Amino acid sequence: MLTGLPAESEVLEIGGERALRYASQYFDTPDFDSYFGAARGRRRRFKVRARTYLDSGGSFLEVKTRGARSATVKDRVPVIGDGLDADAVAYATGLLTDAGIPGADELAHRLTPVLLTRYRRVTLLLPPSAAGDASRATIDVDLTWIGADGTRLQLPRSVIMETKSGQRAGALDRTLWRHGYRPASLSKYGTGMAALHPSLPSHKWRRVLTRHFTAATVTSPAA
Numbered sequence: 709m710l711t712g713l714p715a716e717s718e719v720l721e722i723g724g725e726r727a728l729r730y731a732s733q734y735f736d737t738p739d740f741d742s743y744f745g746a747a748r749g750r751r752r753r754f755k756v757r758a759r760t761y762l763d764s765g766g767s768f769l770e771v772k773t774r775g776a777r778s779a780t781v782k783d784r785v786p787v788i789g790d791g792l793d794a795d796a797v798a799y800a801t802g803l804l805t806d807a808g809i810p811g812a813d814e815l816a817h818r819l820t821p822v823l824l825t826r827y828r829r830v831t832l833l834l835p836p837s838a839a840g841d842a843s844r845a846t847i848d849v850d851l852t853w854i855g856a857d858g859t860r861l862q863l864p865r866s867v868i869m870e871t872k873s874g875q876r877a878g879a880l881d882r883t884l885w886r887h888g889y890r891p892a893s894l895s896k897y898g899t900g901m902a903a904l905h906p907s908l909p910s911h912k913w914r915r916v917l918t919r920h921f922t923a924a925t926v927t928s929p930a931a
Contacts, residue, residue, distance in 0.1 A: 773807035843878025858929030
């Protein structure tokens with residue numbers, strides 16, 4: 709499918725590598741306040757993760773918030789490792805407070821690691837054309853989710869593509885449409901938690917879970 713993209717398309721390459729390794733450690737409270745905020749579409753919600761670029765180096769604490777104006781804001785700060793120290797908790801507290809998240813201080817202090825994701829990402833830069841705007845796309849492969857108990861879920865044959873363009877669809881959008889693929893609501897955190905914890909409400913991602921996660925390979929910690 710990618711062979712049909714414009715010849716002027718570019719691929720991000722760092723140190724001779726194009727499929728770069730990522731790891732994201734997600735944090736939530738013991739009551740899964742972050743998860744339920746997304747699953748139930750709460751007006752004010754948040755997501756906290758530590759993202760590590762395994763090939764290029766560097767880790768960032770990223771906090772996504774959605775406040776009263778229904779706009780999603782992402783802030784991030786460099787950190788060492790993927791844990792939450794006192795400075796990280798204070799950083800998260802401030803951002804949750806600014807977004808008007810009820811009980812921000814308590815929520816931030818109760819955050820604990822609940823899910824780790826690993827994957828390889830290819831980033832494409834696609835030129836504009838008469839039919840569409842310039843765009844950027846990411847392609848994630850070798851998808852793996854690891855729960856807090858060590859349970860590992862893998863989708864070795866699945867790919868997550870995300871496209872970002874202007875007002876008009878980009879080259880990859882049109883290519884995907886021609887092959888019968890349509891956009892779907894997807895959250896690596898939400899779908900991973902729902903797949904590893906079937907008792908959690910998951911209607912928001914049910915289409916993706918039903919179509920793709922039924923083919924997942926699940927390995928228990930004892931295996």
